[in-house]
Amino acid sequence: METMQLHRGRLIDHIHLVVRDLPASKRFYQAVLHALQLPMGGEGDDYFWADELFVSSAQSESAQGHLTGRHHLAFQAQDEAMVKAFHEAAIAHGGKDNGAHGPRNYHxxxxxxxxxxxxxxxxxxxxxxPARRSAPSVQVDF
Known part of the structure; x- marks a missing residue:
């Protein structure tokens, strides 16, 4: 597996999802990543990846025969239109609606x-x- 760019200093380096149906997952993630204007990174017989997301079948060497549990992943979008395009692509490619695009009261x-x-x-x-585009950097000493 090759990497496009190594990012240091992030909280999460990568996440690995082990899925039941790799082709179905690949169709779903290709569509939503395309809607978010994010490229696929690569693939093999039993995996694919994009940036920090690695998805494999249970038969892959790294999965050791075990599926992962349910996770919540949030991808950043550039604008509201991209959020809408993500949702439409997800539903059209095997996803199920879990909350239509719209404002949330989180902030x-x-x-x-x-x-x-x-x-x-x-x-x-x-x-x-625009209210949350950039936050000041904070250094914490332990």
């Missing part, structure tokens, strides 16, 4: 949509709006 400007992927993972696209 001012939070606009999101939710869909369940073929394995029941709650996948979200969120645009934080």
């Amino acid at each position: 001012p400007g939070y606009y999101a949509a939710f869909a369940l992927d073929p394995d029941g993972n709650n996948i979200e696209a969120v645009y934080h709006g």
Whole structure:
């Protein structure tokens, strides 16, 4: 597996989802990532990946025969239109509606949509709006 760019200093390095039906998951994730203008990174016989997301079958060496449980993943979107496109792509490619696109009361400007992927993972696209575009960097000393 090759990487496009190594990012240091992030809280999460990557997440691995182990799925029952790899082709169904691949169709779903290709569609939603395309709607979010994110490229697929690569694939093999029993896996595919995009940026920090790695998805494999239970038969892959890294999965060791076990499915992962239900997860919630939130992808960042550039604007509200991209959130809507994500939701439409998710539903059209095997996902189930889990919350139509619209504002949420999480913080001012939070606009999101939710869909369940073929394995029941709650996948979200969120645009934080102009009120939350950038937050100041904070250093914490331990």
